[in-house]
Amino acid sequence: VLSTLLDYLACPTCGGDLSDDFRERDGDHVMTGALTCQGCEARYEIAGGVPRMNRRMEGLENISRTFGFEWKAHHDGKFEQETVYGHTPETDWRNFLDRLGTTDEEVRQSAVLDAGCGSGNFTRLAAEHGAKIAIGIDIHDEVDGAFAHCRELDNAHIVQGNVLAPPFKPAAFDLAWCSGVLHHTPDPAAGHRSLSRLVAPAGTLYVYVYSKRFNPFRFVKTLLDGVRITRLPQPLLLAFCKLISIPSLGLLQAYRLVRKLPPLRAQSPRALRTVRARGLREIQLTWFDALSPEFNSRHTEAEVVGWFRQAGFERITPNEEPKVSVRGMASP
Ligand SMILES: C[S@@+](CC[C@H](N)C(=O)[O-])C[C@H]1O[C@@H](n2cnc3c(N)ncnc32)[C@H](O)[C@@H]1O
Secondary structure: OOOOHHHHEOOOOOOOOEEEEEEEEEOOEEEEEEEEEOOOOOEEEEEOOEEEOOOOOOOOHHHHHHHHHHHHHHHOOOOOOOOEOOEOHHHHHHHHHHHHOOOHHHHHOOEEEEEOOOOOHHHHHHHHOOOOEEEEEEOOOOHHHHHHHHOOOOOEEEEEOEOOEOOEOOOOEEEEEEEOOHHHOOOHHHHHHHHHOOEEEEEEEEEEOOEOOOOHHHHHHHHHHHOOHHHOOHHHHHHHHHHHHHHHHHHHHHHHHHOOOHHHOOOOHHHHHHHOOOOHHHHHHHHHHHHOOOOOOOEOHHHHHHHHHHOOOEEEEEOOOOOOEEEEEOOO
């Protein structure tokens, strides 16, 4: 029976088993120590409760740094307080169940992977709802904040690692959630292949990536990339995002009013999502999230469905909202 974090981990370099040298524990968390690969002898530190297993990081420096800055600012309370991207924990949990096509009961019997866990928000939610184990993995420099967010839960763990070289055993997870991550990698299809290998037979993988359809935040990014504003040092870029969030909020409010007029009333799921009330801090996070990462690829539903088909998934189900988000079941 897989029960502890080590049961799920494998060497991200060669896939070998790991032997542990745990120096300090706190409940089910190993606070300091090291893991050594029994195959290639690579050694991975465990520091601050987080195994540090980033591998194949060439070209990912900007992504690791910029999201580290973003999530540190988030944990320091510089963006939203009670929500992430405007969603309360209740909305996030409903979305998690709907999009994975699962239930609270199934989660309680599942090992859950939160790939590209960011703040650790969904890792914590899955653990709180009783997952056998919930493991969040992310490459950014601020995984300590994600660990602090999850620390009180013995079944929640954070690992620093790259979804393109994930430090897990094959077929280890019953439910794998990857929301808003693969388009920030240089090779999203390869990221999907890596994640597919981690899903147990009859387990479910859910992936959300940016769509090719029009989005005002990403349109502005394309313009600003041209004049290199998006390459500003992160603190300056954050100040810029705070500045442009004020007129953005004004424009969004005006748009909301217009979409309340009977002939233009928002009805589709996408329109309703666009006109929902937003706070200034959510818009600041959204701007920073949109402008700062180096990689921001966009995809079509057909392309993502193709990734699932190639990996041999069944019951491939695209969601209407958000575009493009798709789940599939690994063949039993
Ligand atoms: C937009 S955030 C989404 C965070 C989270 N999934 C959520 O929905 O709140 C994207 C996250 O993907 C992570 N990420 C990007 N490339 C990654 C990679 N190659 N391996 C692991 N994480 C990655 C970033 O560090 C960032 O935290």
